[in-house]
Amino acid sequence: MKTSQGEIKRGHSALSLSTGEIGDLLRKHELRVSILGLGRIGLPTAAVFAEAGARVTGIDVDARVVNQTNAGESRLTDEPGLAPVIKRNVKEGRLSATLKPETVLPDSDFIIICVPTPVDQTKSPDYTAIKAVAHTVGKSLGRGSIVIVESTVGPGVVENTVGPILESESGMKVGVDFGLASCPERSDPGTIMKNMHSVPRIMGCSDAHAGDLVATLYREGLGVEVVKVSSPKTANAVKLTENLFRDVNIALANEFALLYEKFGIDTVEVINACATKYNFVPHYPGAGVGGPCLPSNSYYLIMEGLKVGNIPYLIRLAREVNDRMPDHMVELTSEALNEIGKTVSGARIAVLGIAYKPEVKDIQLTPIEHIIDRLREMHAIVEVYDPMFVGDKVMGLVVHKSVEDAVRGANCVIIGTAHSEFKKIDLSSLAKMTADRAAIVDGRGVFEPADAKRAGFAFRGVGRVASPD
Numbered sequence: 001m002k003t004s005q006g007e008i009k010r011g012h013s014a015l016s017l018s019t020g021e022i023g024d025l026l027r028k029h030e031l032r033v034s035i036l037g038l039g040r041i042g043l044p045t046a047a048v049f050a051e052a053g054a055r056v057t058g059i060d061v062d063a064r065v066v067n068q069t070n071a072g073e074s075r076l077t078d079e080p081g082l083a084p085v086i087k088r089n090v091k092e093g094r095l096s097a098t099l100k101p102e103t104v105l106p107d108s109d110f111i112i113i114c115v116p117t118p119v120d121q122t123k124s125p126d127y128t129a130i131k132a133v134a135h136t137v138g139k140s141l142g143r144g145s146i147v148i149v150e151s152t153v154g155p156g157v158v159e160n161t162v163g164p165i166l167e168s169e170s171g172m173k174v175g176v177d178f179g180l181a182s183c184p185e186r187s188d189p190g191t192i193m194k195n196m197h198s199v200p201r202i203m204g205c206s207d208a209h210a211g212d213l214v215a216t217l218y219r220e221g222l223g224v225e226v227v228k229v230s231s232p233k234t235a236n237a238v239k240l241t242e243n244l245f246r247d248v249n250i251a252l253a254n255e256f257a258l259l260y261e262k263f264g265i266d267t268v269e270v271i272n273a274c275a276t277k278y279n280f281v282p283h284y285p286g287a288g289v290g291g292p293c294l295p296s297n298s299y300y301l302i303m304e305g306l307k308v309g310n311i312p313y314l315i316r317l318a319r320e321v322n323d324r325m326p327d328h329m330v331e332l333t334s335e336a337l338n339e340i341g342k343t344v345s346g347a348r349i350a351v352l353g354i355a356y357k358p359e360v361k362d363i364q365l366t367p368i369e370h371i372i373d374r375l376r377e378m379h380a381i382v383e384v385y386d387p388m389f390v391g392d393k394v395m396g397l398v399v400h401k402s403v404e405d406a407v408r409g410a411n412c413v414i415i416g417t418a419h420s421e422f423k424k425i426d427l428s429s430l431a432k433m434t435a436d437r438a439a440i441v442d443g444r445g446v447f448e449p450a451d452a453k454r455a456g457f458a459f460r461g462v463g464r465v466a467s468p469d
Protein backbone atom coordinates (compact mmCIF):
# COMPACT_ATOMS: atom_id res chain seq x y z
CA MET A 1 0.00 0.00 0.00
CA LYS A 2 1.30 3.53 -0.79
CA THR A 3 0.98 6.65 1.39
CA SER A 4 0.32 10.11 -0.04
CA GLN A 5 4.13 10.58 -0.18
CA GLY A 6 4.49 7.47 -2.34
CA GLU A 7 6.24 5.50 0.43
CA ILE A 8 5.55 1.80 0.75
CA LYS A 9 3.22 1.47 3.76
CA ARG A 10 4.30 -1.11 6.32
CA GLY A 11 2.19 -4.23 6.55
CA HIS A 12 2.60 -4.50 10.31
CA SER A 13 2.66 -2.43 13.48
CA ALA A 14 5.57 -2.73 15.91
CA LEU A 15 3.38 -3.87 18.81
CA SER A 16 1.96 -6.71 16.67
CA LEU A 17 5.45 -8.14 16.12
CA SER A 18 7.18 -10.89 18.04
CA THR A 19 10.77 -10.30 19.17
CA GLY A 20 11.94 -12.82 16.55
CA GLU A 21 10.39 -10.76 13.79
CA ILE A 22 12.39 -7.64 14.71
CA GLY A 23 15.66 -9.23 13.54
CA ASP A 24 13.99 -10.61 10.39
CA LEU A 25 12.58 -7.19 9.46
CA LEU A 26 15.94 -5.52 10.13
CA ARG A 27 17.72 -7.94 7.81
CA LYS A 28 15.03 -7.49 5.14
CA HIS A 29 15.29 -3.66 5.46
CA GLU A 30 11.62 -3.47 6.42
CA LEU A 31 11.90 -2.07 9.94
CA ARG A 32 11.17 1.66 9.98
CA VAL A 33 12.88 3.87 12.51
CA SER A 34 12.42 7.64 12.80
CA ILE A 35 14.85 9.69 14.86
CA LEU A 36 14.01 13.20 16.04
CA GLY A 37 17.07 15.42 16.49
CA LEU A 38 20.14 14.72 14.33
CA GLY A 39 22.75 16.07 16.75
CA ARG A 40 25.65 14.56 18.65
CA ILE A 41 23.46 11.66 19.75
CA GLY A 42 20.73 11.38 17.10
CA LEU A 43 22.96 11.38 14.01
CA PRO A 44 25.19 8.45 15.07
CA THR A 45 22.09 6.61 16.33
CA ALA A 46 20.45 7.05 12.92
CA ALA A 47 23.62 5.89 11.17
CA VAL A 48 24.10 2.72 13.24
CA PHE A 49 20.46 1.60 12.97
CA ALA A 50 20.63 2.12 9.18
CA GLU A 51 23.88 0.15 9.08
CA ALA A 52 22.07 -2.65 10.94
CA GLY A 53 19.48 -2.74 8.15
CA ALA A 54 16.66 -0.49 9.37
CA ARG A 55 15.11 2.10 7.09
CA VAL A 56 15.93 5.22 9.05
CA THR A 57 14.63 8.75 8.64
CA GLY A 58 16.17 11.50 10.69
CA ILE A 59 13.94 14.44 11.50
CA ASP A 60 15.36 17.83 12.40
CA VAL A 61 14.26 21.47 12.47
CA ASP A 62 17.57 22.65 11.02
CA ALA A 63 17.53 22.59 7.21
CA ARG A 64 21.34 22.60 7.02
CA VAL A 65 21.50 19.41 9.08
CA VAL A 66 18.84 17.74 6.93
CA ASN A 67 20.55 18.76 3.66
CA GLN A 68 23.97 17.72 4.89
CA THR A 69 22.68 14.32 5.96
CA ASN A 70 20.86 13.78 2.68
CA ALA A 71 24.12 14.63 0.91
CA GLY A 72 25.72 11.73 2.81
CA GLU A 73 27.90 13.98 4.96
CA SER A 74 28.55 13.93 8.68
CA ARG A 75 28.21 17.16 10.63
CA LEU A 76 30.32 15.62 13.41
CA THR A 77 33.89 15.71 12.13
CA ASP A 78 35.25 14.62 15.53
CA GLU A 79 33.41 11.27 15.64
CA PRO A 80 35.76 8.68 14.13
CA GLY A 81 33.99 6.10 11.98
CA LEU A 82 30.72 8.03 11.55
CA ALA A 83 31.25 9.67 8.13
CA PRO A 84 31.64 6.44 6.09
CA VAL A 85 28.58 4.86 7.74
CA ILE A 86 26.43 7.88 6.85
CA LYS A 87 27.79 8.00 3.31
CA ARG A 88 27.21 4.28 2.68
CA ASN A 89 23.70 4.17 4.12
CA VAL A 90 22.49 7.32 2.36
CA LYS A 91 23.87 5.94 -0.91
CA GLU A 92 22.19 2.57 -0.36
CA GLY A 93 18.88 4.26 0.48
CA ARG A 94 18.55 3.19 4.13
CA LEU A 95 19.24 6.61 5.64
CA SER A 96 17.62 9.93 4.81
CA ALA A 97 16.52 13.08 6.62
CA THR A 98 13.52 15.35 6.50
CA LEU A 99 12.10 18.56 7.92
CA LYS A 100 8.59 17.07 7.66
CA PRO A 101 7.86 14.60 10.47
CA GLU A 102 4.28 14.03 9.32
CA THR A 103 5.57 12.31 6.18
CA VAL A 104 7.32 9.50 8.06
CA LEU A 105 5.96 9.22 11.61
CA PRO A 106 2.65 7.48 10.82
CA ASP A 107 4.54 4.55 9.28
CA SER A 108 7.35 4.31 11.82
CA ASP A 109 7.75 1.18 13.93
CA PHE A 110 10.08 2.89 16.38
CA ILE A 111 10.31 6.65 16.98
CA ILE A 112 13.43 7.69 18.85
CA ILE A 113 13.63 11.12 20.51
CA CYS A 114 17.14 12.64 20.72
CA VAL A 115 16.41 16.37 21.06
CA PRO A 116 18.31 18.65 23.48
CA THR A 117 17.30 19.02 27.13
CA PRO A 118 19.49 21.88 28.40
CA VAL A 119 19.10 24.00 31.52
CA ASP A 120 18.11 27.67 31.23
CA GLN A 121 19.72 30.78 32.76
CA THR A 122 18.08 30.02 36.11
CA LYS A 123 19.42 26.42 36.00
CA SER A 124 15.94 25.02 35.50
CA PRO A 125 15.58 22.14 33.04
CA ASP A 126 14.37 23.43 29.69
CA TYR A 127 12.08 20.75 28.26
CA THR A 128 10.78 22.95 25.42
CA ALA A 129 12.21 20.77 22.63
CA ILE A 130 11.09 17.45 24.10
CA LYS A 131 7.56 18.79 24.70
CA ALA A 132 7.49 20.18 21.13
CA VAL A 133 8.45 16.82 19.63
CA ALA A 134 5.95 15.01 21.88
CA HIS A 135 3.20 17.19 20.32
CA THR A 136 4.61 16.56 16.83
CA VAL A 137 4.87 12.81 17.35
CA GLY A 138 1.43 12.60 19.01
CA LYS A 139 -0.23 14.29 16.02
CA SER A 140 1.19 11.72 13.56
CA LEU A 141 1.52 8.63 15.74
CA GLY A 142 0.49 5.36 14.13
CA ARG A 143 -1.34 2.73 16.17
CA GLY A 144 1.13 0.13 17.42
CA SER A 145 4.25 2.32 17.15
CA ILE A 146 6.77 2.49 19.97
CA VAL A 147 8.22 5.83 21.12
CA ILE A 148 11.66 5.73 22.76
CA VAL A 149 13.10 8.71 24.65
CA GLU A 150 16.91 8.77 24.51
CA SER A 151 17.19 12.41 25.65
CA THR A 152 18.26 12.84 29.26
CA VAL A 153 15.34 13.95 31.47
CA GLY A 154 14.38 13.88 35.14
CA PRO A 155 12.77 10.72 36.52
CA GLY A 156 9.03 10.90 35.80
CA VAL A 157 9.22 13.34 32.86
CA VAL A 158 8.58 10.55 30.33
CA GLU A 159 5.58 9.18 32.27
CA ASN A 160 4.13 12.52 33.45
CA THR A 161 4.91 14.90 30.58
CA VAL A 162 5.82 13.06 27.34
CA GLY A 163 3.22 10.27 27.75
CA PRO A 164 0.21 12.56 28.43
CA ILE A 165 1.11 14.85 25.49
CA LEU A 166 1.35 11.81 23.18
CA GLU A 167 -2.01 10.51 24.48
CA SER A 168 -3.87 13.80 24.16
CA GLU A 169 -2.52 14.54 20.66
CA SER A 170 -3.08 11.01 19.32
CA GLY A 171 -6.25 10.10 21.22
CA MET A 172 -4.58 6.75 21.94
CA LYS A 173 -3.51 5.09 25.17
CA VAL A 174 0.07 4.44 26.19
CA GLY A 175 0.75 0.77 26.93
CA VAL A 176 -2.33 -0.21 24.90
CA ASP A 177 -2.25 1.51 21.51
CA PHE A 178 1.40 2.51 21.50
CA GLY A 179 4.51 1.81 23.56
CA LEU A 180 6.63 4.34 25.45
CA ALA A 181 10.15 3.62 26.65
CA SER A 182 13.21 5.41 28.01
CA CYS A 183 16.58 4.26 26.75
CA PRO A 184 18.98 7.05 27.78
CA GLU A 185 22.08 7.56 25.69
CA ARG A 186 25.30 6.71 27.57
CA SER A 187 27.91 7.31 24.86
CA ASP A 188 30.82 9.73 25.18
CA PRO A 189 31.45 12.38 22.51
CA GLY A 190 34.55 11.52 20.52
CA THR A 191 34.03 7.77 20.89
CA ILE A 192 30.32 7.51 20.16
CA MET A 193 30.59 5.01 17.31
CA LYS A 194 32.63 2.67 19.50
CA ASN A 195 30.39 3.19 22.54
CA MET A 196 27.20 2.56 20.54
CA HIS A 197 28.29 -1.03 19.97
CA SER A 198 29.78 -1.70 23.39
CA VAL A 199 28.13 0.25 26.22
CA PRO A 200 25.11 -1.64 27.61
CA ARG A 201 21.80 0.19 27.28
CA ILE A 202 19.44 0.78 30.18
CA MET A 203 15.80 0.49 29.16
CA GLY A 204 12.50 0.91 30.98
CA CYS A 205 9.15 0.66 29.20
CA SER A 206 5.42 1.24 29.67
CA ASP A 207 4.61 -2.45 29.25
CA ALA A 208 6.44 -5.77 29.08
CA HIS A 209 5.83 -6.65 25.43
CA ALA A 210 6.87 -3.24 24.07
CA GLY A 211 9.89 -3.45 26.41
CA ASP A 212 10.91 -6.80 24.92
CA LEU A 213 10.64 -5.33 21.42
CA VAL A 214 12.72 -2.27 22.30
CA ALA A 215 15.36 -4.45 23.98
CA THR A 216 15.49 -6.64 20.86
CA LEU A 217 15.83 -3.58 18.61
CA TYR A 218 18.93 -2.39 20.50
CA ARG A 219 20.39 -5.89 20.92
CA GLU A 220 19.96 -6.81 17.27
CA GLY A 221 20.59 -3.35 15.84
CA LEU A 222 23.57 -2.27 17.95
CA GLY A 223 24.82 -5.61 19.22
CA VAL A 224 24.79 -4.37 22.81
CA GLU A 225 23.60 -5.81 26.09
CA VAL A 226 20.28 -4.29 27.20
CA VAL A 227 19.61 -4.01 30.91
CA LYS A 228 15.87 -3.90 31.46
CA VAL A 229 14.66 -1.87 34.43
CA SER A 230 11.16 -1.65 35.79
CA SER A 231 10.02 1.70 34.32
CA PRO A 232 11.05 4.64 32.15
CA LYS A 233 11.62 6.73 35.30
CA THR A 234 14.01 4.09 36.66
CA ALA A 235 15.98 4.18 33.40
CA ASN A 236 16.22 7.98 33.67
CA ALA A 237 17.30 7.67 37.31
CA VAL A 238 20.10 5.29 36.26
CA LYS A 239 21.38 7.79 33.69
CA LEU A 240 21.35 10.63 36.22
CA THR A 241 22.81 8.53 39.03
CA GLU A 242 25.86 7.51 36.98
CA ASN A 243 26.52 11.08 35.82
CA LEU A 244 25.93 12.64 39.24
CA PHE A 245 28.16 10.04 40.88
CA ARG A 246 30.90 11.44 38.63
CA ASP A 247 30.00 15.09 39.21
CA VAL A 248 29.93 14.68 43.00
CA ASN A 249 33.22 12.75 43.05
CA ILE A 250 34.92 15.35 40.86
CA ALA A 251 33.63 18.01 43.29
CA LEU A 252 35.12 16.04 46.17
CA ALA A 253 38.48 15.88 44.35
CA ASN A 254 38.22 19.64 43.72
CA GLU A 255 37.47 20.25 47.38
CA PHE A 256 40.55 18.25 48.41
CA ALA A 257 42.55 20.20 45.79
CA LEU A 258 41.53 23.60 47.18
CA LEU A 259 42.51 22.50 50.68
CA TYR A 260 45.68 20.57 49.89
CA GLU A 261 47.09 23.42 47.76
CA LYS A 262 47.13 25.44 51.02
CA PHE A 263 48.80 22.56 52.90
CA GLY A 264 51.48 22.16 50.21
CA ILE A 265 50.25 18.63 49.54
CA ASP A 266 49.96 17.33 45.97
CA THR A 267 46.37 16.12 45.48
CA VAL A 268 47.26 13.99 42.44
CA GLU A 269 49.90 12.18 44.51
CA VAL A 270 47.29 11.64 47.25
CA ILE A 271 44.64 10.31 44.86
CA ASN A 272 47.06 8.00 43.07
CA ALA A 273 48.16 6.59 46.41
CA CYS A 274 44.51 6.18 47.51
CA ALA A 275 43.84 4.30 44.28
CA THR A 276 46.01 1.44 45.51
CA LYS A 277 43.15 0.52 47.86
CA TYR A 278 40.63 -1.94 46.41
CA ASN A 279 37.50 0.16 47.03
CA PHE A 280 38.77 3.63 46.08
CA VAL A 281 37.39 5.14 42.83
CA PRO A 282 39.87 7.78 41.63
CA HIS A 283 38.58 11.13 40.37
CA TYR A 284 40.89 14.08 39.72
CA PRO A 285 40.56 17.83 40.31
CA GLY A 286 40.53 20.29 37.41
CA ALA A 287 39.66 23.63 35.88
CA GLY A 288 35.93 22.88 35.93
CA VAL A 289 33.32 20.55 34.45
CA GLY A 290 31.78 21.22 31.03
CA GLY A 291 29.77 19.55 28.29
CA PRO A 292 26.08 19.01 27.67
CA CYS A 293 25.61 16.49 30.49
CA LEU A 294 27.41 16.90 33.83
CA PRO A 295 26.84 20.65 34.33
CA SER A 296 23.09 20.26 33.72
CA ASN A 297 22.07 16.75 34.79
CA SER A 298 22.02 17.64 38.51
CA TYR A 299 19.29 20.20 37.91
CA TYR A 300 16.94 17.62 36.39
CA LEU A 301 17.10 15.69 39.66
CA ILE A 302 17.00 18.82 41.82
CA MET A 303 13.83 19.96 39.98
CA GLU A 304 12.06 16.62 40.54
CA GLY A 305 13.31 16.63 44.16
CA LEU A 306 11.81 20.07 44.77
CA LYS A 307 8.43 18.81 43.57
CA VAL A 308 8.39 16.18 46.32
CA GLY A 309 9.96 18.47 48.95
CA ASN A 310 13.33 16.72 49.06
CA ILE A 311 16.32 18.79 47.92
CA PRO A 312 19.39 16.69 47.07
CA TYR A 313 21.81 18.99 48.95
CA LEU A 314 25.03 17.13 48.23
CA ILE A 315 24.32 17.15 44.50
CA ARG A 316 23.56 20.88 44.56
CA LEU A 317 26.68 21.64 46.57
CA ALA A 318 28.83 19.57 44.20
CA ARG A 319 27.67 21.81 41.37
CA GLU A 320 28.67 24.89 43.35
CA VAL A 321 32.14 23.47 44.05
CA ASN A 322 32.70 22.52 40.41
CA ASP A 323 31.40 25.88 39.19
CA ARG A 324 33.98 27.61 41.43
CA MET A 325 36.94 26.02 39.67
CA PRO A 326 37.26 28.41 36.70
CA ASP A 327 37.53 31.31 39.18
CA HIS A 328 40.16 29.34 41.05
CA MET A 329 42.10 29.00 37.77
CA VAL A 330 42.05 32.80 37.46
CA GLU A 331 43.38 33.08 41.04
CA LEU A 332 46.18 30.62 40.23
CA THR A 333 47.01 32.61 37.08
CA SER A 334 47.22 35.80 39.07
CA GLU A 335 49.49 34.15 41.68
CA ALA A 336 51.77 32.62 39.05
CA LEU A 337 52.13 35.93 37.22
CA ASN A 338 52.87 37.73 40.50
CA GLU A 339 55.65 35.21 41.14
CA ILE A 340 57.39 36.39 37.96
CA GLY A 341 56.76 40.06 38.76
CA LYS A 342 53.71 40.50 36.50
CA THR A 343 49.99 41.08 36.90
CA VAL A 344 47.10 39.72 34.87
CA SER A 345 46.52 43.22 33.53
CA GLY A 346 48.72 43.62 30.47
CA ALA A 347 50.02 40.02 30.56
CA ARG A 348 50.09 37.90 27.39
CA ILE A 349 48.30 34.70 28.29
CA ALA A 350 48.14 31.71 25.94
CA VAL A 351 45.25 29.35 26.65
CA LEU A 352 45.90 25.88 25.29
CA GLY A 353 42.60 24.00 24.99
CA ILE A 354 39.08 25.39 25.01
CA ALA A 355 37.06 22.20 24.33
CA TYR A 356 35.26 20.84 27.38
CA LYS A 357 37.04 17.49 27.02
CA PRO A 358 40.01 16.12 25.11
CA GLU A 359 39.79 15.38 21.40
CA VAL A 360 36.26 16.76 20.84
CA LYS A 361 35.21 19.77 18.81
CA ASP A 362 32.73 20.90 21.41
CA ILE A 363 32.69 23.90 23.74
CA GLN A 364 29.22 23.41 25.28
CA LEU A 365 29.38 24.87 28.79
CA THR A 366 33.17 24.67 28.72
CA PRO A 367 34.60 26.16 31.93
CA ILE A 368 37.44 27.67 29.89
CA GLU A 369 35.10 30.33 28.49
CA HIS A 370 34.62 31.81 31.97
CA ILE A 371 38.39 31.81 32.54
CA ILE A 372 39.00 33.64 29.25
CA ASP A 373 36.19 36.13 29.92
CA ARG A 374 37.55 36.98 33.36
CA LEU A 375 41.14 37.34 32.16
CA ARG A 376 40.02 39.67 29.38
CA GLU A 377 37.92 41.70 31.83
CA MET A 378 41.13 42.03 33.85
CA HIS A 379 42.86 43.40 30.70
CA ALA A 380 45.03 40.41 29.86
CA ILE A 381 45.91 39.83 26.20
CA VAL A 382 44.54 36.33 25.59
CA GLU A 383 45.62 34.05 22.73
CA VAL A 384 44.09 30.62 22.21
CA TYR A 385 45.05 27.39 20.54
CA ASP A 386 43.00 24.22 20.35
CA PRO A 387 43.73 21.56 17.72
CA MET A 388 40.00 20.97 17.21
CA PHE A 389 39.23 24.61 16.35
CA VAL A 390 42.25 25.77 14.30
CA GLY A 391 41.40 28.95 12.35
CA ASP A 392 37.87 29.23 13.81
CA LYS A 393 36.67 32.32 15.65
CA VAL A 394 35.59 31.14 19.09
CA MET A 395 34.70 33.26 22.13
CA GLY A 396 35.58 36.31 20.03
CA LEU A 397 39.13 35.07 19.41
CA VAL A 398 40.69 33.52 16.32
CA VAL A 399 42.20 30.16 17.27
CA HIS A 400 45.91 30.00 16.38
CA LYS A 401 47.31 27.37 14.03
CA SER A 402 49.79 25.87 16.48
CA VAL A 403 51.00 25.85 20.06
CA GLU A 404 54.04 27.77 18.89
CA ASP A 405 51.95 30.58 17.35
CA ALA A 406 49.82 30.92 20.48
CA VAL A 407 52.59 30.89 23.08
CA ARG A 408 55.10 33.12 21.28
CA GLY A 409 56.18 35.76 23.81
CA ALA A 410 53.55 34.67 26.36
CA ASN A 411 53.99 35.51 30.04
CA CYS A 412 51.70 32.66 31.02
CA VAL A 413 50.48 29.41 29.45
CA ILE A 414 47.20 27.98 30.72
CA ILE A 415 46.28 24.35 30.05
CA GLY A 416 42.49 24.26 29.66
CA THR A 417 41.99 20.86 28.02
CA ALA A 418 44.09 17.70 28.27
CA HIS A 419 44.34 17.19 24.48
CA SER A 420 46.90 14.46 23.68
CA GLU A 421 48.96 17.03 21.73
CA PHE A 422 49.61 18.99 24.92
CA LYS A 423 50.83 15.92 26.80
CA LYS A 424 53.64 15.66 24.25
CA ILE A 425 54.87 19.24 24.76
CA ASP A 426 58.55 19.42 25.62
CA LEU A 427 58.77 21.99 28.39
CA SER A 428 62.31 23.16 27.63
CA SER A 429 61.25 23.83 23.99
CA LEU A 430 58.15 25.63 25.28
CA ALA A 431 60.34 27.84 27.48
CA LYS A 432 62.24 29.01 24.38
CA MET A 433 58.98 30.19 22.74
CA THR A 434 57.46 32.07 25.68
CA ALA A 435 58.72 35.28 27.27
CA ASP A 436 62.07 34.98 29.06
CA ARG A 437 60.41 34.39 32.41
CA ALA A 438 56.99 32.76 32.10
CA ALA A 439 54.42 30.85 34.12
CA ILE A 440 52.38 27.72 33.52
CA VAL A 441 48.93 27.21 35.04
CA ASP A 442 47.84 23.64 34.51
CA GLY A 443 44.12 23.02 34.87
CA ARG A 444 44.26 19.39 33.73
CA GLY A 445 47.19 17.64 35.40
CA VAL A 446 49.11 17.53 32.10
CA PHE A 447 52.52 18.55 33.48
CA GLU A 448 54.47 17.51 36.53
CA PRO A 449 55.22 20.57 38.72
CA ALA A 450 58.89 19.59 39.11
CA ASP A 451 59.35 19.30 35.31
CA ALA A 452 57.84 22.77 34.80
CA LYS A 453 60.13 24.22 37.45
CA ARG A 454 63.18 22.52 35.90
CA ALA A 455 62.31 24.15 32.56
CA GLY A 456 62.30 27.54 34.33
CA PHE A 457 58.54 28.15 34.66
CA ALA A 458 56.71 29.49 37.67
CA PHE A 459 54.08 26.77 38.13
CA ARG A 460 50.56 26.53 39.46
CA GLY A 461 48.23 23.62 38.92
CA VAL A 462 44.82 22.72 40.36
CA GLY A 463 45.59 20.68 43.46
CA ARG A 464 49.33 20.77 42.81
CA VAL A 465 52.16 22.16 44.93
CA ALA A 466 53.08 25.63 43.67
CA SER A 467 56.58 25.92 42.09
CA PRO A 468 58.06 23.21 44.38
CA ASP A 469 61.72 23.33 45.45
Ligand SMILES: NC(=O)c1ccc[n+]([C@@H]2O[C@H](COP(=O)([O-])OP(=O)(O)OC[C@H]3O[C@@H](n4cnc5c(N)ncnc54)[C@H](O)[C@@H]3O)[C@@H](O)[C@H]2O)c1
Binds near residue numbers: 038059117132189293
Ligand atom coordinates in the same frame (compact mmCIF):
# COMPACT_ATOMS: atom_id res chain seq x y z
N1 LIG B 1 26.10 15.13 23.72
C1 LIG B 1 26.32 14.21 24.66
O1 LIG B 1 27.43 13.93 25.05
C2 LIG B 1 25.16 13.45 25.26
C3 LIG B 1 25.40 12.23 25.90
C4 LIG B 1 24.34 11.52 26.44
C5 LIG B 1 23.06 12.07 26.37
N2 LIG B 1 22.85 13.27 25.76
C6 LIG B 1 21.49 13.78 25.70
O2 LIG B 1 20.99 13.55 24.39
C7 LIG B 1 20.05 14.57 24.05
C8 LIG B 1 20.46 15.19 22.74
O3 LIG B 1 21.68 15.87 22.92
P1 LIG B 1 22.69 16.19 21.73
O4 LIG B 1 24.00 16.46 22.38
O5 LIG B 1 22.60 15.16 20.67
O6 LIG B 1 22.06 17.56 21.19
P2 LIG B 1 22.57 18.41 19.96
O7 LIG B 1 22.40 19.83 20.36
O8 LIG B 1 23.90 17.94 19.48
O9 LIG B 1 21.53 18.09 18.79
C9 LIG B 1 20.18 18.21 18.92
C10 LIG B 1 19.51 18.25 17.54
O10 LIG B 1 18.11 18.30 17.76
C11 LIG B 1 17.56 19.22 16.82
N3 LIG B 1 16.27 19.69 17.33
C12 LIG B 1 16.03 20.63 18.28
N4 LIG B 1 14.71 20.77 18.46
C13 LIG B 1 14.10 19.90 17.62
C14 LIG B 1 12.77 19.59 17.34
N5 LIG B 1 11.77 20.20 17.97
N6 LIG B 1 12.52 18.64 16.40
C15 LIG B 1 13.52 18.02 15.74
N7 LIG B 1 14.82 18.29 15.98
C16 LIG B 1 15.10 19.21 16.89
C17 LIG B 1 18.61 20.30 16.68
O11 LIG B 1 18.44 21.04 15.49
C18 LIG B 1 19.89 19.46 16.70
O12 LIG B 1 20.26 19.05 15.39
C19 LIG B 1 20.03 15.55 25.23
O13 LIG B 1 19.00 15.20 26.10
C20 LIG B 1 21.37 15.29 25.90
O14 LIG B 1 21.33 15.62 27.28
C21 LIG B 1 23.86 13.97 25.17
